[in-house]
Amino acid sequence: MSDAPNEWEIVVRFYAALHLVQAYLVDKGLDGPPENHGQRSKAIRDNTELSQGRGRAFRTVFDRLKSVSEQVRYDAGFTATTADIEKSRTDLATADAFIRPKLR
């Protein structure tokens, strides 16, 4: 991870989005919530509400939060820009606005 200011914000925002998704999947009564990223990706893919129609935009922002946060952590040559940090802010806001009303 580089010394770029606030780069960790992206990671924190990804995990905030992840917990929203997890809460949604638990609410929907899956047979056991996903226990890893692979299972969660499959659950999102298999859920029409999360992956099709308006869900498509949600899927884009969630996938971007996940991939950028991974690159921040695991790609030593990657430096998040101010635009990346701002994008993570709007992506989390989009994910939150989409998921939260669907929670019981």
Next chain:
Amino acid sequence: MFADAFQSPSTVAVEYGRPARRARGIGDAVSADVQTAQIFVLTLPSPATVADDYDVSVLNGLVADVFKSFDAVFVADEGETLHVFAIAADHDDDAYERMARAEDQLAARRPGLMFEVHLRATRGRLPTVVAPAGSRQVHARR
């Protein structure tokens, strides 16, 4: 006796999956001759290994096909999960739309496959620099 032994198919020494230490199927009567001779042993991969390699090859080809819109694609195994790294210029909406389409195609064509897709942005670097260590390349756009 040594020549006779090698005329019979039963004396062809084939071991699967590992280098043979010595020939098999050669009678005790010729063992003394055989032990002093240099024996060429044909080593083949086991049928199971061939099947596994074939399956991996087919899967690599499938991943390369469905993710062919990306600059490059790398894969890595982690337990039961196949990690797919799609390499693009940047983290833009278009790349994520292509990624979702490719992911859906892969799931449809390989039901039951546990996989996770990651997008890696090059931002001017070579795809091979961006790919995780230990991953293998299955696609490069020409």
